[in-house]
Amino acid sequence: MADGGTSWDEGLTRDTGLLISHRKDRKPPAYYAEGNFLVQYAKTFGFAFVAILPYFTVLDQLGSIQPEEFQPCTNSSCHYMRLFDSSAIPGSGSDIMSVRNGVARPFHLDFQNFEVQTCMHREKGTKPRDFQTKMWEATCPPADGSELREFLESHKYTNSQLEFEQNAAEDFTASVRIALWVTKVPLWAFTSPFTLIGKSNDHWGMENIPSGRCPGMNEDEMAATCRKPSIRKKVDNHLAVWGPAKITTLLSLFCWACLSGIHDLMLLRGWSEVTTLKVGIASTVLLGGAVAAVFIWAMGSTEVFAAEVLDRKGDDPIECLCYYQLPELRVLFGLITPFMLLATFAAKVQIVGMACLYGDFLYYQMYTVPQYLAKQSFLWSWATLVTPKMAGTTKATPREEFTHQQWRGLFQWQQGLFYWRFVVINGFVALSAAAYMVAFKQLIYFFLLNGLDGSGQNTFAVHCVLKFVLLPGPSVVTWGAGLFAIMELYQTCIDQGEGESFADQIGAATPEWVFGEERIQALKLKAGLEKNLGRASFAMGLTVILAWTAATAQGLCPDMNLLLGNEELTKPSLAQAELWGACGFIFMGFHIQRGISFVFSTWDDLESLKTLGTPKLAERSEQGQEDSSLTDSTTALIAPQS
Numbered sequence: 001m002a003d004g005g006t007s008w009d010e011g012l013t014r015d016t017g018l019l020i021s022h023r024k025d026r027k028p029p030a031y032y033a034e035g036n037f038l039v040q041y042a043k044t045f046g047f048a049f050v051a052i053l054p055y056f057t058v059l060d061q062l063g064s065i066q067p068e069e070f071q072p073c074t075n076s077s078c079h080y081m082r083l084f085d086s087s088a089i090p091g092s093g094s095d096i097m098s099v100r101n102g103v104a105r106p107f108h109l110d111f112q113n114f115e116v117q118t119c120m121h122r123e124k125g126t127k128p129r130d131f132q133t134k135m136w137e138a139t140c141p142p143a144d145g146s147e148l149r150e151f152l153e154s155h156k157y158t159n160s161q162l163e164f165e166q167n168a169a170e171d172f173t174a175s176v177r178i179a180l181w182v183t184k185v186p187l188w189a190f191t192s193p194f195t196l197i198g199k200s201n202d203h204w205g206m207e208n209i210p211s212g213r214c215p216g217m218n219e220d221e222m223a224a225t226c227r228k229p230s231i232r233k234k235v236d237n238h239l240a241v242w243g244p245a246k247i248t249t250l251l252s253l254f255c256w257a258c259l260s261g262i263h264d265l266m267l268l269r270g271w272s273e274v275t276t277l278k279v280g281i282a283s284t285v286l287l288g289g290a291v292a293a294v295f296i297w298a299m300g301s302t303e304v305f306a307a308e309v310l311d312r313k314g315d316d317p318i319e320c321l322c323y324y325q326l327p328e329l330r331v332l333f334g335l336i337t338p339f340m341l342l343a344t345f346a347a348k349v350q351i352v353g354m355a356c357l358y359g360d361f362l363y364y365q366m367y368t369v370p371q372y373l374a375k376q377s378f379l380w381s382w383a384t385l386v387t388p389k390m391a392g393t394t395k396a397t398p399r400e401e402f403t404h405q406q407w408r409g410l411f412q413w414q415q416g417l418f419y420w421r422f423v424v425i426n427g428f429v430a431l432s433a434a435a436y437m438v439a440f441k442q443l444i445y446f447f448l449l450n451g452l453d454g455s456g457q458n459t460f461a462v463h464c465v466l467k468f469v470l471l472p473g474p475s476v477v478t479w480g481a482g483l484f485a486i487m488e489l490y491q492t493c494i495d496q497g498e499g500e501s502f503a504d505q506i507g508a509a510t511p512e513w514v515f516g517e518e519r520i521q522a523l524k525l526k527a528g529l530e531k532n533l534g535r536a537s538f539a540m541g542l543t544v545i546l547a548w549t550a551a552t553a554q555g556l557c558p559d560m561n562l563l564l565g566n567e568e569l570t571k572p573s574l575a576q577a578e579l580w581g582a583c584g585f586i587f588m589g590f591h592i593q594r595g596i597s598f599v600f601s602t603w604d605d606l607e608s609l610k611t612l613g614t615p616k617l618a619e620r621s622e623q624g625q626e627d628s629s630l631t632d633s634t635t636a637l638i639a640p641q642s
Helices: 011-015 037-050 053-063 131-136 145-154 156-170 174-199 219-226 244-268 273-302 328-358 371-377 404-450 460-470 473-493 502-509 517-525 527-556 574-599 603-613 615-641
Strands: 078-080 097-099 108-110 115-117 305-308 321-325
Touching (some): 037 244, 053 244, 053 328, 078 404, 108 574, 115 156, 145 156, 156 574, 174 404, 174 527, 219 321, 244 273, 273 404, 328 404, 328 574, 473 527, 473 574, 502 517, 502 527, 517 527
Antiparallel strands (some): 108 115, 305 321
């Protein structure tokens, strides 16, 4: 429907005479005609659902992999971490497990004394460990040493692999061992509640992991058996199972698309921004739920897949399995997709905070604007036109005014979203980070050893990128993020800048009921106490940051002999995988989280919203602006005289 008014004939259009000289009827041009409102409403939901299609496609593709695509864990060991049981593979906590077709028992590393351990399989008819016993025992239960030695002596190939893994662990230098201890303890503590839940299952524990070698077969016969198409058809693809993580991912994505469409529809219909902004924040919360669920679900792509070789009877333990892993490119897609969704979520949290301050916007619509206007309005570091400044050809209608109570409500909603982002990244994403880092490092090793196309050769440029950029890249990022975190900590605790204090920093970071305005002012009155608290907080934070940064950078950095070409690249050992997993947890839970908080910052938005929502702070801010304006005016009057 065409706009019959004169809004088209304003600003530069009217002042410069554009489009008017040859339009005596003064009707608007054809491209000023608005499309049917049904088209607008259809686009709000259509584009919202188009946005979730790539993620749905990945979920569907990884769950429908053909049996012949799975790669047997025969030429090298497969490493995985599994907190909870699957239909074939028992949970084993935060320990990295090593399995291989032809090797009779799995291995794990006791990081306290750097001893690679294995344990006997639970025999038929033997009662599993009860929950009380497992609470105080490790993944591998205590066993009769003579029985285990006798078993290993009768399985020479398994014993040789155990000795290889033990020698690789003993090659770790003192600094690398310290790095593993410093990073593994937080991972172990963080996963302890999940491990306790997993231990409630009778089949949890290393003694329940089936053997990689069936009775009566040697290692070569077992390897040949696992290559048979009839065995591959039995592979249990746990990514295809509609479990809690996969269902939550799809439901969250669907609800995110629905609420995004509803938000745009309400905005087009002229609803108050107080309402539309809250709907937008709610949709972002659902997007965060999808991020949390997809990271947990995609952990399955880094694990092993199993196929039963011998048919079992009743509830007897599975005696032996063939172990497989996803093809490397499939693992790569499984790793990239959750991080793409995480970046979308982090950007959405940031831009919603700016929308609360400067005005809500349509989610489905991308705007192309003239550069001479954009360069006056665009903040390149934010990558959005939702900014505190805006230039155009006409003077727009002012934004609706909010009361202090409405600003207060928006602040509380945005603060809740800020905390939710923290939980998603430091909780669910960090929980899966150990398995992701192991898979990422092993992918780089595979491509270096076998080539990107499996031919065994890479071009010089690809080889350099893999070896000198991607392999040490996480270590370099760790140092950068750690040093930046120290700078931020110093600015928060010691040097807050003009008009800020340590009490203000605490108040902006904590909910009102924890540290409200009264407590902020009370702490400010005790200047000595406030400074001492700031110094003490900086000292404690500096110690933790330096320890985590140095340990993580050390653990993720490849051996210098390898980088300099003095040492040949070999397939990763169990000890290396354990080290990568522990460091990956700190890397994602702390260093990447700090990077996301900086790149997609919401701190200034929270401070501004809190000020607008607190009458005393707002009055103080307005008074400061008036004093500043008065000073500027006085300076302007005095300057000509001087």
